[in-house]
Amino acid sequence: MAALHPRRRRSDLRAAIPFLLPGFLGLATFLILPLFASLLLSFSNWQVIGQTRFVGLANYVNLFTHDPIFWGVFRTTLLYTVEYLALNLVISLAMAVWIGSLSWGRQLFRLVFFLPTFTPLIGISLVWLLMLTPGGIVDSVFATLGAPVPNLITSPAYALQVVVIVSLWSHFGYNMLLFGAALETIPSAYLDAAAIDGARPWQRFWRIKLPLISPSLFFGTVLTTISSLQVFDQVYALTRGGPGSSTTTLGYAIYSQGFVTYRLGYASAIAWVLFSVIMALTALQLRLQRRWVHYDI
Amino acid sequence: MTSEVRRRGTGARTASAARHIGIAITAVVFLFPFFWMLSNALRLDREIFAMPPRLLPSSVQWVNFVAAWSYLPFGRFFLNSAFVAASVTAIVLVVSSLSGYAFARLKFPGRSGLFILYLATLMVPQAVIVIPLFLMMGALDWVDTYQGLIVPVAFSSFGSFLLRQFFLTIPQELEDAARIDGASHLRILLTIFLPLSLPALGLLALFTFTGQWNSFLWPLIAVNGPDHATLPLGLTLFQGQQGTQWNYMMAGATISMLPGLVLTILMHRYIFRSIAIGSGFGGR
Numbered sequence: 001m002a003a004l005h006p007r008r009r010r011s012d013l014r015a016a017i018p019f020l021l022p023g024f025l026g027l028a029t030f031l032i033l034p035l036f037a038s039l040l041l042s043f044s045n046w047q048v049i050g051q052t053r054f055v056g057l058a059n060y061v062n063l064f065t066h067d068p069i070f071w072g073v074f075r076t077t078l079l080y081t082v083e084y085l086a087l088n089l090v091i092s093l094a095m096a097v098w099i100g101s102l103s104w105g106r107q108l109f110r111l112v113f114f115l116p117t118f119t120p121l122i123g124i125s126l127v128w129l130l131m132l133t134p135g136g137i138v139d140s141v142f143a144t145l146g147a148p149v150p151n152l153i154t155s156p157a158y159a160l161q162v163v164v165i166v167s168l169w170s171h172f173g174y175n176m177l178l179f180g181a182a183l184e185t186i187p188s189a190y191l192d193a194a195a196i197d198g199a200r201p202w203q204r205f206w207r208i209k210l211p212l213i214s215p216s217l218f219f220g221t222v223l224t225t226i227s228s229l230q231v232f233d234q235v236y237a238l239t240r241g242g243p244g245s246s247t248t249t250l251g252y253a254i255y256s257q258g259f260v261t262y263r264l265g266y267a268s269a270i271a272w273v274l275f276s277v278i279m280a281l282t283a284l285q286l287r288l289q290r291r292w293v294h295y296d297i
Numbered sequence: 298m299t300s301e302v303r304r305r306g307t308g309a310r311t312a313s314a315a316r317h318i319g320i321a322i323t324a325v326v327f328l329f330p331f332f333w334m335l336s337n338a339l340r341l342d343r344e345i346f347a348m349p350p351r352l353l354p355s356s357v358q359w360v361n362f363v364a365a366w367s368y369l370p371f372g373r374f375f376l377n378s379a380f381v382a383a384s385v386t387a388i389v390l391v392v393s394s395l396s397g398y399a400f401a402r403l404k405f406p407g408r409s410g411l412f413i414l415y416l417a418t419l420m421v422p423q424a425v426i427v428i429p430l431f432l433m434m435g436a437l438d439w440v441d442t443y444q445g446l447i448v449p450v451a452f453s454s455f456g457s458f459l460l461r462q463f464f465l466t467i468p469q470e471l472e473d474a475a476r477i478d479g480a481s482h483l484r485i486l487l488t489i490f491l492p493l494s495l496p497a498l499g500l501l502a503l504f505t506f507t508g509q510w511n512s513f514l515w516p517l518i519a520v521n522g523p524d525h526a527t528l529p530l531g532l533t534l535f536q537g538q539q540g541t542q543w544n545y546m547m548a549g550a551t552i553s554m555l556p557g558l559v560l561t562i563l564m565h566r567y568i569f570r571s572i573a574i575g576s577g578f579g580g581r
Contacts, residue, residue, distance in 0.1 A: 011404055011405050011406060012403035012404050012405055012482075013405040013406065015403055015482050016399045016403040016405040016408075018395075019395040019396060019398055019399035019403065019482070020395070020396055020399045020411075022391075022392045022395060022396075023392045023393070023395065023396035023452065023454070023457060024396075024411075026392065026451065026452030027415070027418055027452050027454060029452075030426075030430065030448070030449045030450075030451075030452050031418050031421060031426060031452060031453075032418065033429070034426035034428075034429035034430050034433065035421055035425065035426055035429075037429035037432075038425055038426060038428055038429050041428060041429065098316065098319075098320060099320065101316055102313075102316060102317060102320065103313055103317075104317075105317065105320075107565070107569075109320050109324055110565075110569065111561070111562065111565050112324045112327065112328065113324070113327060114561065114565070114568075114569075115328075115331070115558060115561060115562075117561070118507040118511070118557035118558075118560060118561050119511065119553070119554040119557040119558060120510065120511040120513070120528065120529045120532075120553050120554065120557070121511060121513065121529075122511075122513050122529035122530075122532055122533065122553075123528075123529065123532060123549075123550040123553045123554050124330070124550075124554075126532055126533075126535075126546060126547075126550055127330050127331075127333065127334040127547065127550055128330060130333070130334075130337060130345075130543055130546075130547065131330065131333060135346045136346070137333065137350050140348070140349065140350045144349075169327070169330070174572065177569055177572045177573070178572055178573070181569070181572065181573030182573075226420065226422070229422075230422045230423070230424050232424065232513075232514055233513045233514070233529075236513070236517075236533075237533065250424075251422075251424045254424050254425075254427075254428070255424075255514070255517075255518075258427070258428050258431075259431075259517075259518055264428050264431075264432070267428055268428050268429075271424060271425040271426075271428065272425065274422065274424060274425060275421070275422060275425045278420065278422060279420070282420065
């Protein structure tokens with residue numbers, strides 16, 4: 001063994017290059033280069049026709065001061081993210097605890113609630129569109145119950161809630177499994193000790209279980225935030241950003257500015273706003289984790 | 298004392314039964330959209346918005362699946378989806394194995410810096426890069442082609458990261474023995490690492506394939522017209538000028554969901570275990 005170690009210390013650079021090259025070239029060409037290209041584009045007035053000029057910060061100035069819908073879109077995106085994140089965490093945690101408390105059928109029920117996760121969001125959203133479209137089954141159920149509710153998907157007040165519900169239905173299963181697996185790794189000795197000391201079930205949950213699974217909660221929170229800020233498929237299939245612009249999120253605005261009206265420079269500026277929000281919120285979560293995430297147990 | 302114990306025993310049993318019944322009801326309600334999709338895929342046009350609504354079709358119209366197939370070139374969409382997802386998966390497996398091995402087993406200057414750069418690319422949202430990618434497709438003349446659908450989305454560092462983590466658990470001794478015998482790194486990867494990593498490779502293949510099968514934004518941008526349209530894109534085409542063909546669309550949605558559902562049911566043990574491990578590396 002000892003004879004091998006000096007040999008291992010030298011660099012394997014020459015061997016490493018052919019191993020790394022395909023992946024590195026791919027990432028550089030189709031990820032890193034486009035990332036910086038989109039920043040450059042956001043300083044231009046690039047459209048499909050007409051002369052392209054460097055316009056400095058004009059796109060951003062326009063976006064922040066003249067665009068009639070931008071702040072609404074920004075607010076919709078944050079509102080969607082906060083609401084979806086909160087509901088997702090509560091529901092997936094509650095379902096993980098509920099299923100974890102069962103004496104049989106745990107794997108079966110986990111599977112049931114996980115079923116939509118690997119199916120196309122577009123397909124799911126169109127099924128929900130059929131249920132929610134005017135005259136659909138949801139309207140019939142509300143009418144039978146005598147509930148004075150307008151059609152949800154065509155109502156500016158409720159349409160965003162529809163997007164939240166469809167997203168929850170299709171994706172809470174992932175965090176449910178993540179949290180459920182973490183809950184199962186908690187040594188029962190901790191809980192028994194607390195029970196002997198007189199801790200009630202509710203206290204055991206808040207004071208022992210939650211802190212012990214905080215790394216998983218943090219991981220789930222960060223990933224869910226990043227993906228929900230980008231919400232697109234559900235919006236496209238359910239509402240196309242409407243009615244009005246009530247469900248237009250940043251992700252949808254990039255698409256509609258870029259590929260419906262072909263204002264590619266302007267759309268790139270929106271893309272960088274989205275990217276900045278994602279980076280800022282992720283950085284914020286990384287900072288805040290010191291206050292509530294416990295790794296050292 | 299004994300009656301007290303017995304009473305608590307029956308109380309606990311009642312509570313447990315209530316929990317099971319409650320979750321079973323929740324599960325049935327949860328599954329309703331799948332039922333509604335299938336029930337509408339199999340009914341006549343005029344029964345879709347019947348008043349009062351009908352839970353089940355009056356007669357089962359299997360013919361809708363055939364009709365959906367000829368209403369739009371659905372077979373073509375299906376094959377396009379399968380071809381694109383399989384091609385991306387193949388590229389990802391090869392590229393990630395190579396770079397995962399380099400990050401796990403080869404020593405070179407700047408390794409950790411490069412690895413952090415790879416991890417950082419995971420944070421880049423697709424929505425931010427699609428505009429330059431679209432322009433790049435125009436410059437390469439790749440708009441509405443298979444290579445345009447496949448190549449730009451085939452490079453993600455997720456696979457390199459996943460396989461590196463797995464390769465790190467393979468004992469060094471196996472590799473040292475092969476090195477003494479004069480085996481090259483490529484040979485070690487092919488004959489020792491990959492055969493030992495089949496579960497990780499299978500998971501990576503599963504995640505990549507379903508991810509591509511379900512993907513919508515890039516096909517929406519990279520494709521114009523039905524020739525290269527994938528299934529999710531094809532589904533939206535049922536929303537035509539003359540109103541939506543709901544029963545055909547639901548038949549199409551059912552077909553689009555089948556691979557994901559079948560894979561989830563067959564592989565759920567592996568999938569669940571990998572998500573559980575995710576909590577491990579997420580924490581550190």
